[in-house]
Amino acid sequence: MSIENTTVRETILSLRNITKTYPGVVALQDVSVNFHAGEVHALLGENGAGKSTLIKSIAGAVTPDSGEIVYGDKSFTAVSPALSRILGVEVIYQEFNLVPTLSVAENVFLGSHRGWRTNYAAMRTKATALFNELNVAIDPDTLVRDLSSSQQQLVEIAKALAKKPKILVMDEPSAPLSLAEVENLFRVVRKVRDAGTCVLYISHRMDEIFALSDRVSVLRDGRHIATVETGSTDRDALIRMMVGRTLSETYPQRQPPTDIPALELDHLSGNGDRDVSVTLHKGEILGVAGLIGAGRTELAKLIMGAENRESGEIRLHGKPVHFSSPKEAIAAGIGLVPENRKEEGCFLNQPVRWNISIGALKWLKGRLGIDKFRETSLAEEYRSKLRIKTPSIEQRVGALSGGNQQKVVIAKILASRTDVMIFDEPTRGIDVGARGEIYRLMTDLAAEGYAILMITSDMDELLGMSDRVLVLHEGGVTGILPRAECTQERIMELASGLTDGIAA
DSSP states (O other), rough: OOOOOSSSSOOOEEEEEEEETTTTEEEEEEEEEETTTTTTEEOOTTSSHHHHHHHHHHTSSSSOOOEEEEEETTTESSOOOOHHHHEEEEOOOOSSOEEEEEEHHHTTTTOOOOOOOOHHHHHHHHHHHHHHHTTTTTTTTTGGGGOHHHHHHHHHHHHTTTTSEEEEEEEETTTTHHHHHHHHHHHHHHHHHHHOEEEEEEEEEHHHHHOSSSSSEETTTTTEEEEGGGGGOOOHHHHHHHSSSOOOOOOOOOOOOOOOOEEEEEEEETEEEEEEEEEEETTTTEEEEETTTTTHHHHHHHHHTTSOEEEEEETTTTTTEOOOHHHHHHHHHHEEOOSSIIIIIIIIIIIIHHHHHHHGGGEETTTTTTOHHHHHHHHHHHHHTTTTTOOOTTTGOOOOOOOOHHHHHHHHHHHHTEEEEEESSSTOOOOOOHHHHHHHHHHHHHTTEEEEEEEEEEHHHHHHSEEEEEEEEETTTEEEEEEGGGHHHHHHHTTTTOOOOOOO
């Protein structure tokens, strides 16, 4: 049963009995929900719950099998992308929809100008005004390909706001942003809401849902479970609606790490980082914190040999190493679960079996090439060990949920026989249930003696999973905090470069 406040705001969008099926899968089943002008309406659900299909139905990218979509007083059984934009819908998807070779200003106003002549000066002026509104400094003449992920996300937001939408759909918009950028995002979303726009906000971060939304709709297995006022519910109630059960403790209990060094960085410099010294021990999860541009992902690429080292030393199990490529790092026993799993972590069009075995081919060779029996056994072993939910190891990875895609990436790294693992944003875009599975897996790996370097912008994750926290600011180390001294305030103080806290 849905509980809705129908007395306050005008209904700007209604979904009535929307159903959409694919072969063997019911993506949406008889979903009905109303969205109001001047509200932030959060959409919650595990990966595979139907959120993406619902968004695409609203935006015209998917045609429902049955039901009605009502925009104001206009009713449709389906709409095209062009029609949805005419009706005032703009969508900011997780995957960026930008042209890398065009400037920021050109991307923001792409398709907006009329006539044969483009007024570039006017575009730059308008783009600058939009970024001033977002309170961020981005040069409108910069090529998009030269921007960081967080800057590209802000360009996507500016691009949507330039259209002055009536309905703005934001799918995980804060995922690549720093805490300061998230606060700016919230300020802009509230201003857009107060101007009468309906903001449909999708996020797996519960703190954002409660900080920003007016109402929450929950989907589970393609069904609309409930719509509730955010102020009348709590985290546990929403999780029960999402997963149909009560989750156990979010962060598993951990045993203390050993004092045996696994990976040592000694005055390491390069790729924007400078003079980084820290020791990662066997059985330890060492968190890496810092604002956007602090050098966290840059450090991972430096360790992996993806970028050139300028000075300093890396020691693996006590022995100096120098990698000229990630392939050499993996062969030596260091694996990376990258920030962007879809572009850098897995091959979406290949099956689960292929993705898991690709890093272990030298151990799967037979007299006539790859031993298919051993390859299948390896894939099934990790499918079971990591609890990868897939109909078959022959399933295409792109058809899996985000959490299960992440598990496939981890399985690929483990199958290559690494014992030092770098997790860069391990739960980005992953629902609350799958997050618990990833945390359990990381905890189990640490208990088995794996050394884990965990880069994350999620403060709760950082505090909940780390034995110690390495804090970076503008490429340098400002603090190494033991677990007992890790607080959000202390980490943010160090991340902002206000003080030094070099310790344990």
